[in-house]
Amino acid sequence: MNFVKGKRKLTKSEKHSRREKIVSFIVLAIASVFFLLPLIYMFGNSFKTDLDLQLHPGSLFPSPGEWTLKHYEGFLWRDGKIDNMPIWMLNSLWSSLATVGITLLLDLITAYAVIFLKFKGKKVFMNILYAWMAVPGVITLAPQLTLFNMFSSVIGVDGFAGNYIYIYLWLILPGCTGIYNMLLMRNFFLSIPNDIIDSAKSDGAGHFTIFRKIACPLAKSTMMLIVLFTFTGAWNNLVWPQLLMSGKDSYFQTVTVALTGFTGGNGYGAKGAAMATGVFALIPIFIIFFITQNKMIDGLASTGVKG
Amino acid sequence: MQTNDNISNEEVFLSLKHLEKVYPNGEKAVYDFNLDIAKNEFIVIVGPSGCGKSTTLRMVAGLEDITSGDIYLGDEHLNYKPSKDRHMAIVFQSYALYPQMTVFNNIAFPLTINTYPAPVVNTVLLSCAQAKEIIEKCGLASIKDAIEKVDAQKPKFGERAENLATLFNVVLETAKLILKLYGSVSADDWKNIADKEGEILSDWQAKLSDAESAEQTKITESGKKLDGEFCELSEDGTRKTVQRKLTHYEIKTRVYETAEKLDLAPYLDKLPKELSGGQMQRVALGRAIVKNVPIFMMDEPLSNLDAKLRLTMRSEIVKLHNRINATTIYVTHDQTEAMTMASRIVVMSRGFIQQVGTPEEVYNNPANIFVARFIGSPTMNMFEMEFDRNEKMLVYGDFRLPVENGFEEKFDKFYESKCAEFSSINENFDSGAREKILKLLSVTGEGKSVKNNSAKKKNFVVCIIEFFKNLAAKKAEEDPWLKERAVAAEKFAALKAYKENGRKVFVGIRPERIKIEKAEEGKTYKGANIVQPELTELLGGEYNVYFKFCGKNMIGKIDAKDKLGQNDKIAVSFSADDLFVFDPITGDVIK
Numbered sequence: 001m002n003f004v005k006g007k008r009k010l011t012k013s014e015k016h017s018r019r020e021k022i023v024s025f026i027v028l029a030i031a032s033v034f035f036l037l038p039l040i041y042m043f044g045n046s047f048k049t050d051l052d053l054q055l056h057p058g059s060l061f062p063s064p065g066e067w068t069l070k071h072y073e074g075f076l077w078r079d080g081k082i083d084n085m086p087i088w089m090l091n092s093l094w095s096s097l098a099t100v101g102i103t104l105l106l107d108l109i110t111a112y113a114v115i116f117l118k119f120k121g122k123k124v125f126m127n128i129l130y131a132w133m134a135v136p137g138v139i140t141l142a143p144q145l146t147l148f149n150m151f152s153s154v155i156g157v158d159g160f161a162g163n164y165i166y167i168y169l170w171l172i173l174p175g176c177t178g179i180y181n182m183l184l185m186r187n188f189f190l191s192i193p194n195d196i197i198d199s200a201k202s203d204g205a206g207h208f209t210i211f212r213k214i215a216c217p218l219a220k221s222t223m224m225l226i227v228l229f230t231f232t233g234a235w236n237n238l239v240w241p242q243l244l245m246s247g248k249d250s251y252f253q254t255v256t257v258a259l260t261g262f263t264g265g266n267g268y269g270a271k272g273a274a275m276a277t278g279v280f281a282l283i284p285i286f287i288i289f290f291i292t293q294n295k296m297i298d299g300l301a302s303t304g305v306k307g
Numbered sequence: 308m309q310t311n312d313n314i315s316n317e318e319v320f321l322s323l324k325h326l327e328k329v330y331p332n333g334e335k336a337v338y339d340f341n342l343d344i345a346k347n348e349f350i351v352i353v354g355p356s357g358c359g360k361s362t363t364l365r366m367v368a369g370l371e372d373i374t375s376g377d378i379y380l381g382d383e384h385l386n387y388k389p390s391k392d393r394h395m396a397i398v399f400q401s402y403a404l405y406p407q408m409t410v411f412n413n414i415a416f417p418l419t420i421n422t423y424p425a426p427v428v429n430t431v432l433l434s435c436a437q438a439k440e441i442i443e444k445c446g447l448a449s450i451k452d453a454i455e456k457v458d459a460q461k462p463k464f465g466e467r468a469e470n471l472a473t474l475f476n477v478v479l480e481t482a483k484l485i486l487k488l489y490g491s492v493s494a495d496d497w498k499n500i501a502d503k504e505g506e507i508l509s510d511w512q513a514k515l516s517d518a519e520s521a522e523q524t525k526i527t528e529s530g531k532k533l534d535g536e537f538c539e540l541s542e543d544g545t546r547k548t549v550q551r552k553l554t555h556y557e558i559k560t561r562v563y564e565t566a567e568k569l570d571l572a573p574y575l576d577k578l579p580k581e582l583s584g585g586q587m588q589r590v591a592l593g594r595a596i597v598k599n600v601p602i603f604m605m606d607e608p609l610s611n612l613d614a615k616l617r618l619t620m621r622s623e624i625v626k627l628h629n630r631i632n633a634t635t636i637y638v639t640h641d642q643t644e645a646m647t648m649a650s651r652i653v654v655m656s657r658g659f660i661q662q663v664g665t666p667e668e669v670y671n672n673p674a675n676i677f678v679a680r681f682i683g684s685p686t687m688n689m690f691e692m693e694f695d696r697n698e699k700m701l702v703y704g705d706f707r708l709p710v711e712n713g714f715e716e717k718f719d720k721f722y723e724s725k726c727a728e729f730s731s732i733n734e735n736f737d738s739g740a741r742e743k744i745l746k747l748l749s750v751t752g753e754g755k756s757v758k759n760n761s762a763k764k765k766n767f768v769v770c771i772i773e774f775f776k777n778l779a780a781k782k783a784e785e786d787p788w789l790k791e792r793a794v795a796a797e798k799f800a801a802l803k804a805y806k807e808n809g810r811k812v813f814v815g816i817r818p819e820r821i822k823i824e825k826a827e828e829g830k831t832y833k834g835a836n837i838v839q840p841e842l843t844e845l846l847g848g849e850y851n852v853y854f855k856f857c858g859k860n861m862i863g864k865i866d867a868k869d870k871l872g873q874n875d876k877i878a879v880s881f882s883a884d885d886l887f888v889f890d891p892i893t894g895d896v897i898k
Contacts, residue, residue: 195403198370203417203594204391213420217407 039282046071046275053271071276084250084258085280092254093284095172096234102176103230104223111185112211116197133179138239144174145243160249167244167252175234181226188222189215224292231288235281255281318345320634321367321602326376328362328658336362338658338742340376344636346601349628351637353645354655355681360638361606363655367636368397368604380602391421393602396595400607402587404579404594411575414565414593418558422550427539431522434480435515436537441475441485442511447504451497454489469556479556488514565597568627585616592624596631603628603635609644621648642682646670654678657749676894677750679815679887685851687815690859691891694718694812701814701886706836706857708814708883714898721890721897722805729799736792744791747798750894801892812897813889820885821863823852826876835880843871852877 010018044061045053052066062068075085113119114126148170157166192215200210216223238256245252253261259281262274326340337359344350352360365371367378369390378385385393396417404413412419441450457470472482488511496503526533532540539547553561566572569589579587588608595603608624609617625648628635639645645652646666654661654669654677661681662674673679679687692701692708696715701708732740805811826837836856844851850871852863856879863879865871888898 193401193403195399195401196405198365198390199397199399199403199591199594200405200416201370202368202390202393202395202397203598204421205416209420213416214405214407 042275042278046272046279048272050272071272074273075276075280084253085277087251088253088255088258089280089284091168091252092235092256092281095168095254096231096284098168098172099175099234100227100230102172103178103181104226106176107182107185107226108211108216108219108223110182111189112207112215114186115189116210116215117207129179129182133183141240141243144170144240148244163248164252167248170244171237171241171254172234174240175230175237178230178233181229184226185219185222188219192218228288228292232285235285319343320346320348320381322377322379323363323367324377324379326363326366326378327374328359328366328371329374336658337366338746340660342653342660342663344634346634347632349625349635349637349648349650350653351639351645351649351651352653352655353639353642353681354661356640357657358655359658360640360655364397364604364606364636364638367393368395369393370397394600395602395604396598396600397604397606398588398591398595398608400610402579402591402611404587404590406579408578409575410566410571410577410579410582410590411562413579413590414562414571414575414597415558417594417598418553418561422552424548424550426546426548429522429526429533429537429539430478430480432519432533433478433537434484435519435522437477437481438484438488439512439515441477441481442508447500447507450485450489451500454486469559472556473560479554484515561597565593568596568630569593584612585620588612588620592627596627596633601634603633605635605637607639608637609639610641624648643684646682652682654681656681657745659746659749661750673887673896675750675896676813676815676889677752679889679896683817685818685862685864687817687887688821688859688861688863689813689815689889690857690861692812692814693810701812701888704857708881708886711883714888717898721895722802725890725893725895726799726802729795729802732795733799736788736795740795741788741791744795744798747893748794753794798892805890805892811891813891815887815889816881816885818851818862819864820882821861822880822882823863823865824878825865825869825871826878832878832880835878837876837878839874839876840871854879 040060044059047067047069048056048062049066049068049070052063056063075083114122152166155166157163196214197210200214205213236256237254238260241254241257242260245254245257250258255277259274259277262270262277321344323340323342323344326337327335328337329335340363342350352363354360362371366373367385369385369388373386380394405416408416445453453474454471457467457474460470462470468479468482468486471486472479475482475485491514492507496507500507534540534546541547562575563572566575569592571586571589571593574582574586574590579590582590588611591608605624609620612620621644624635624637627633637644637648649666651663651665652669653663656677662669662678664672669678669682673682676689680689690703692703694700694710695702698707699710699715701710728743732743822835824832824835826832838854838856840852840854842853844853845867847867849867850865852865852871854861854863854877863877865877871877886898887896889895890897
């Protein structure tokens with residue numbers, strides 16, 4: 001044995017893995033530039049003065065001494081009253097959270113039923129769901145919109161509150177029917193060993209107890225994943241809310257719909273405000289992401305069972 | 308079937324009658340399972356994997372639907388009761404602990420979700436009476452000591468009263484009451500307790516009496532009746548009971564009790580993933596016993612443990628069974644476990660019960676060739692011999708063994724009855740007869756693929772192709788029992804031939820009954836054959852010896868006191884008493 005001090009020669013596999021790491025780092029770094037650049041540009045330009053925006057549109061950050069919070073101030077308070085921006089944020093926030101909540105509930109219940117209950121037509125039911133996944137969402141937009149208008153005239157939706165509730169009902173409910181999330185849940189429930197459910201049954205638990213005390217706590221990480229997916233999906237949703245809200249009161253709008261107001265023809269020139277709105281719109285997504293990402297680590301389901 | 312021989316009718320506790328299980332895909336897993344189980348029996352169902360033993364257990368536990376047959380617990384018909392109402396607890400091979408719960412919560416789970424009948428106790432009166440008793444018995448100083456001792460452990464919120472209650476062995480309300488009384492005395496008074504003791508005591512007594520009399524008036528006003536232990540009585544004089552959930556304190560005491568029994572107390576706060584296999588299995592056992600049910604079921608609970616731990620857990624389970632006076636049904640594929648643990652063994656193969664009996668019966672009088680081969684380690688030696696009627700000898704080549712008197716009669720009788728049975732089977736081949744044939748095959752181990760082909764799962768394309776084929780050919784309806792019919796006819800023919808000039812039999816002898824001696828040079832061994840062992844395995848105290856005897860591979864055992872070298876020879880002899888003789892056609896025992 002020789003105990004030579006200093007660096008030891010790397011073995012072949014170590015060299016190999018190091019090379020792999022370096023290459024992947026470079027590739028990811030390049031890729032992330034493409035993703036990050038618009039974000040940084042948006043963030044920096046939201047602090048520029050209007051003049052600076054005109055003079056130096058290409059720079060990432062404001063010229064020295066030209067930093068301003070003007071675009072942000074305007075959101076909250078304008079001309080002695082609350083601006084639309086907080087209202088849009090609240091609209092987006094509550095409708096997204098409602099979508100997340102209802103989706104979670106539906107997914108959990110459906111997945112549980114599909115895995116742990118016996119009922120007739122289970123296979124047919126699942127096959128319909130699978131087939132439904134093949135239908136692109138865009139296709140259903142037109143019929144949905146027609147139904148939206150038809151129901152509205154049949155029921156006689158009226159007034160500010162009535163319109164608001166009706167629109168958000170149509171915004172939230174279709175967003176909760178994603179089958180992909182349900183299948184995620186289903187696959188997770190499939191991985192719960194049958195013995196655990198059997199033993200809970202013989203311990204005296206009914207399906208409701210098993211659902212509440214065993215299946216749901218185990219599914220936490222999958223639930224987090226669904227929360228993240230659904231929330232970002234609902235928050236970023238643009239086409240459908242835009243269709244619903246066209247020609248309606250501006251108070252009804254969600255953040256994403258409002259953002260298009262800045263990029264569209266009549267919003268031209270309010271570049272700083274558009275950037276600031278974008279930054280605002282990102283905040284909830286970041287928060288949700290940081291809450292959920294740590295808890296998505298799986299590894300609970302199989303630890304209580306050796307097999 | 309030879310199932311009900313061992314226990315009389317009055318003793319029957321759990322009774323399984325004609326249990327059958329057919330899976331939705333048409334496969335039959337259990338055929339006509341009959342078993343009466345008495346209280347405190349340790350029944351072990353043993354068989355090779357896939358023989359339907361777990362299915363049987365799951366049917367009894369209510370986790371699997373019963374296709375036909377009945378289960379009775381006492382007079383209670385259990386078939387349609389949900390699992391939780393069957394007064395049973397089941398322990399799984401995989402332990403099935405709830406991974407997200409701590410050990411405490413795992414054991415407490417059945418208690419937290421169920422309601423239990425409990426007498427309606429007037430807690431105010433009970434606690435006052437208990438408190439008075441404690442004050443009289445212990446005196447102020449020792450109460451103070453006890454509370455200080457509890458406080459010294461820095462109890463969490465709510466635990467103070469619980470710990471005190473455990474210390475004095477009283478109900479939680481009493482502990483709370485004492486704590487309240489304790490708190491009402493100022494710190495200065497506690498310092499010079501000697502002067503004020505009488506004052507404080509009389510004050511406490513007065514307070515307790517006040518509370519008691521106030522409660523008494525309330526009770527008389529409402530017209531309730533109480534007995535000596537403050538339980539409410541209903542109109543006919545019996546104690547009133549309510550179905551209620553256990554309180555947190557009750558659950559805690561029961562879980563701690565159980566944990567003590569199983570040495571789990573140090574692990575109560577851990578998650579299952581932090582435990583070793585043996586500890587996990589103990590938690591699973593704990594979850595079963597905390598339910599306080601009369602019947603335990605265990606589905607190969609030791610299979611996941613390592614060999615050493617398995618031995619310890621084996622004895623612990625039996626000890627536990629005896630300690631809590633349980634009735635246990637235990638499923639395993641390990642015949643050693645069956646032999647060592649059981650009070651009665653049920654041997655199964657391919658869905659059929661082969662034999663039911665005590666370990667000695669199953670070992671000494673196996674009902675058929677399957678049981679003989681399955682029970683015992685190493686496996687019983689089997690070889691074919693001819694029965695020479697004239698000389699009354701079992702013959703194989705040069706090797707001859709005399710048979711006892713009366714063997715010939717037994718032999719003839721056996722074949723006569725078998726012939727009669729098979730002729731009736733052949734004449735009237737119904738589903739019962741088919742099952743007999745299937746059972747026969749399960750004994751001899753032949754024809755494993757006798758299954759209905761139609762039951763097999765086909766994919767969609769194959770289905771369509773077959774549909775068109777059938778359309779074109781319009782096949783005549785196939786006889787689903789074709790194979791079984793053929794087997795029956797074949798066996799009948801063979802039996803008839805045997806009856807007339809029967810010769811061949813299967814002879815079995817257990818390795819530990821073969822008389823083996825180390826052969827020394829120049830010595831003659833009377834009635835023994837000298838052979839060269841092919842392989843010897845030292846087990847410590849004894850050798851397993853593999854040798855060829857008249858061209859047959861055999862295993863025997865020999866004490867390891869004399870060292871057996873590579874070139875040593877052994878003298879092998881049998882005694883006719885130790886032989887089992889089986890019919891090669893049906894596999895049933897002749898002698």
